[in-house]
Amino acid sequence: MWKPDRLSAQPLYQQIANDLERRISYGEFPPGAMLPSERKLAEQLGVNRSTVILAYAELRSLGIIESRSGSGTRVSKYKWGATPKHTPNWHRYVEGGSFLPNLPFLRRIREALQQNPELIDFASGELASDLAPAEEINALMKVNQYTEYLGYNHPQGYAPLRKSLVQYLHQHRDIQTTDSSILITSGSQQSLYLITQCLLAPGDAVAIEDPSYCYSLPMFQSAGLRLFRLPVDHRGVRPEGIRSLYKKHRIKMVFVNPNFQNPTGTLLDEERRNELLRVTSELGLPIVEDDPFSLTAYDGASRPPLKSIDAMGSVIYIGSFSKIAASGLRVGWMVAPNSVVERLADARQQMDFGLSIVPQKVAEQFLNSDYFQPHLERLRMRLLYKRDLLIEALRKELPGLVSFMVPQGGLHLWCKIIPEVNDHRLLEEAIRRGIVFVPGSVYGSDSGYVRFTYGRSKADEIEPGISKFAEALRSVLS
């Protein structure tokens, strides 16, 4: 007789439910047939009765069996009616797989935004439509030809875009590279996904910033990585923990976002940049430098990325159009050693056969057009304006209740709520009043922090939005 496998990762009750389902589907127990009592089955299988109770509950919830008090448990007549056909147990498929669902807070925010598109959105980490170069892109699409080859792409992405990026990276980011070291990706998100899936193995340890955008991504956990944290303060991430993490946990990679970090908005200072490179190159550790915000620097000054001073070739550099043009374009890039780029390109063919050629052409044209530079200048000006509106509103509406550093670039303001507060209740009260934000714990911080994105909302929503937030905060404090 079949017995559950105690060494399996699958819970015993689930194994028992599966086995019963199979026996039922094979007609061992036809529709309407009586099943063994919980006690009896537990004895036969050598498990606790509570395990069988759980297995029966599972089958009941699937409509496969029915229990009536006093008359035991039977195979459902309805489900297994005239013909013994049935729908796949989609529920079980959906629960399977190694992919973790999105964080509950993020799901809640998405759901709230879907239910009420009028919500003032301080949560979505992207540009408002008035900041995106939609008209410029439209104009470019009208004048340019797309009649060339529309077949499968080069695995590393559309060659003219890679060539243009070599120039762009040289001019704007002080990075020297070649088109064969560039991989075009579906945004920084896909770059991170490829790195975590293809260069690391389950069980590997990595260092991330604390707090960090990475923390909001179940991607890291889905890849089975063990995450260790490096604290971020007003000067950016502190590199000194790396050595001991390496000794203790054999970390394999370090993920940082040095320019206007998401969520804290901090800029990594020069001394620490050098220190970070020194430590990692001593240990032969690769750094992943996620750099989506640097071109938004409000003073227009360029902060050279780690990659530009990376003498040892330790840095994988990630960029994206999402925060400087439009997230809906889904065009990002990665600069890495050739062998790495080839490996990731090969794997990506398996996932989606690469990006559509259309947005890649659009991105290439935009980058090379006369629209690009004026767009960037306007973007910086407008973001600065929105930042100031937000700060003014916070000072006016919440004096003494919040503290924050003033970000010099990016889209986010990281705000500490001074009195003790329950994140969950604060978010719900805010949604009730018509605004959303992201609780800091999503990024791995303690509760009592809030990330306000000022890039996404309209200018005239910022003050009313913060006023609603203030109401929500007062309601949970009182």
Add this chain to the structure above:
Amino acid sequence: MWKPDRLSAQPLYQQIANDLERRISYGEFPPGAMLPSERKLAEQLGVNRSTVILAYAELRSLGIIESRSGSGTRVSKYKWGATPKHTPNWHRYVEGGSFLPNLPFLRRIREALQQNPELIDFASGELASDLAPAEEINALMKVNQYTEYLGYNHPQGYAPLRKSLVQYLHQHRDIQTTDSSILITSGSQQSLYLITQCLLAPGDAVAIEDPSYCYSLPMFQSAGLRLFRLPVDHRGVRPEGIRSLYKKHRIKMVFVNPNFQNPTGTLLDEERRNELLRVTSELGLPIVEDDPFSLTAYDGASRPPLKSIDAMGSVIYIGSFSKIAASGLRVGWMVAPNSVVERLADARQQMDFGLSIVPQKVAEQFLNSDYFQPHLERLRMRLLYKRDLLIEALRKELPGLVSFMVPQGGLHLWCKIIPEVNDHRLLEEAIRRGIVFVPGSVYGSDSGYVRFTYGRSKADEIEPGISKFAEALRSVLS
């Protein structure tokens, strides 16, 4: 003292190499220092001497140590020169991760095509540029506006495209669905990737056709799936093996391509369609129906997909624009139960944040335009013409040497080479003469089969291409 872990999945020599590398990087063995002899280290660690030899060879290949005959093994001076800094061991990162590289034959074909773009291409499973609606798409991009919101998309994809697909599926594929049951994907490839990654777990068994396109995708092996085969004959896949595969291996899903199957070109006949649904629904097994070719039917008749007669909701249906419009658009779709679509959409957010909105708009406009129907008709006519050219050339150039079934739709002809032949040599000889094809073994068949794609080459290349193929074949037979 550290000892290697014999229970670890990592080979002993690799663990030893890693440990030595760490000790070297910590200065325990400074640059130029002598390392223990192989015999001594083997004793200390309790391993075979051959294991230490391998570990040293690994470190030598990385330039970390140097051996000179007679004078033992030392830490490299060059690599660890003045400062003890070094480049990450990218090689090791690239080898890590759970993602398998593409099949050698496919890599070889890609490489050959990159080296010589003049090759006559009977290998790439896509449409030639004269078959793609490039001008129509260009015209649409010129007249339409793209000035709307360019932000992150709905996780299931651009809503107007999903709405249009509901209509399209009803009209062309006899499928009744709603936009909330549709997921827009980066082609069928991403649909398959999402299903294998998110609905199945490593160790799960699935049934695929034999031969099958799926077999060419390391994706299935990368997901840790165990593949079991269902033979395909002239009437399509034979469903009768499903029941025994379910009994023996508990298969969890069945993957089929019923219309003009890749690679065999066969059409699943009606009796077998019904039988397939009957068996799977008795077992509660989901079917994944991959249907990229059905609209190419040369007689213009629609073959209703399994999904259209799927009373039990067992079928996940996958479609794509790749084989009916342009593979470079990267727009595909999936129809599945709501809970499945939501799960996959959520996971996809983690991978790439969804598709670019630009190709989705283009696809939507094309689908709703007056260009679509005439394009399809022209496509069918041209494919039929190319198929006939191919058949004529095969009959003329290789009488008695090949046998094949005449496909009634799709882009591929599946060809048996009658005399015994070495696939590898045949491919190399063909490449030398200026053509590429895909050896059948890539799809899991025995050697001695060839897939000729006639959709990709130009009409006037077909006869010369087959003539070169005939030369190649004769050269390996003689």
